[in-house]
Amino acid sequence: MKIEEIEAVMRKNEGLSEQYVLPGNYIIVRLDGKGFTKLTKEKLTLEKPFDEKFGKVMIDMARYLFNTGFKVIYGYTQSDEISLLIDRDDQTFSRKIRKLNSVLAGEASAFFSLQFQEICVFDCRTIAIPNQEMLLDYFCWRQEDAHRNSLSAYCYWTLRNNGFPAKQAAGKIEKMSQAEKNELLFQYGINYNTLPLWQKRGVGIYNKEVMKQGFNPVTNEKVDCVRKELFVEKELVLRGEYRAFLSSIFNVYSH
Numbered sequence: 001m002k003i004e005e006i007e008a009v010m011r012k013n014e015g016l017s018e019q020y021v022l023p024g025n026y027i028i029v030r031l032d033g034k035g036f037t038k039l040t041k042e043k044l045t046l047e048k049p050f051d052e053k054f055g056k057v058m059i060d061m062a063r064y065l066f067n068t069g070f071k072v073i074y075g076y077t078q079s080d081e082i083s084l085l086i087d088r089d090d091q092t093f094s095r096k097i098r099k100l101n102s103v104l105a106g107e108a109s110a111f112f113s114l115q116f117q118e119i120c121v122f123d124c125r126t127i128a129i130p131n132q133e134m135l136l137d138y139f140c141w142r143q144e145d146a147h148r149n150s151l152s153a154y155c156y157w158t159l160r161n162n163g164f165p166a167k168q169a170a171g172k173i174e175k176m177s178q179a180e181k182n183e184l185l186f187q188y189g190i191n192y193n194t195l196p197l198w199q200k201r202g203v204g205i206y207n208k209e210v211m212k213q214g215f216n217p218v219t220n221e222k223v224d225c226v227r228k229e230l231f232v233e234k235e236l237v238l239r240g241e242y243r244a245f246l247s248s249i250f251n252v253y254s255h
Contacts, residue, residue: 021095025128026088026135029100031108033080034121043118048160049153050199057115058082061108062205063230068107073253074246076139078146078202082108085135087253097126132250136243143242146202148178151192155181158188197235204233206249 021027033039040046046054062075062082071087084104086092093099105124112120129135152173159169173181185192192200208231216223237245 019097021097021126021128024088025130027086027090027095027100028127028129028138029084029086029104029124030127031082031104031122031124034123036080039118039120044116049157055198057112059203059205059232061111063232064111065104065107066205066230068104073206074249075205076142076202078142079149083139083142100126132247135250136246139246140239140242143202143236147200150200151178151181154190154192154195155184158185158190162188201236201238204236206231
């Protein structure tokens with residue numbers, strides 16, 4: 001068989017498993033740290049339950065991913081995950097799911113590894129979203145997950161820091177209600193309501209129009225102009241207010 005014929009067969013076999021995000025759908029990709037529980041315990045020296053450097057690297061990585069060839073509308077990060085909303089008209093890699101997942105997972109893994117000088121791996125999944133209402137549902141779901149995990153993490157590490165073994169600390173908070181967890185923290189002098197919002201609600205990243213002063217060389221005059229800058233929101237609002245906040249961003253890109 002000639003090499004051209006072999007190539008044709010191989011290309012056909014590759015294409016059998018190819019999947020695409022259909023036209024008209026928004027694209028959400030979610031990146032998650034792979035094996036980060038072991039990584040943060042054994043290789044990285046981090047403050048528990050939240051580490052300032054770790055949080056900053058996640059934000060910086062989200063900002064970096066805005067500039068990897070995709071038209072990203074909104075980014076959200078909490079803990080070791082990042083969700084990116086890609087414009088529904090983006091045609092990068094012909095919307096191939098395999099390429100979206102592999103390229104973004106590779107970019108994220110490389111960026112994070114360089115920051116900590118350790119091999120750190122992210123996996124990636126692609127989600128097709130047909131309308132804006134479901135977009136709002138998705139990001140509100142991830143924010144609620146951030147709140148739930150943050151509260152549990154504070155309870156767990158408060159108990160650990162006060163002499164509880166790992167298994168006992170996990171078992172103690174497993175069936176606690178939200179109110180009971182808040183009360184547990186209060187007993188150890190921690191008011192959960194006063195903790196930094198980025199730890200409880202995650203962080204949003206989006207392009208924001210700002211007024212900048214420029215210079216017109218033709219008229220030799222200073223001029224005001226509108227520019228887009230990547231903005232990091234570390235004090236996100238909640239629930240209904242969050243939906244309204246997201247809608248104001250998404251509506252700019254709707255057609």
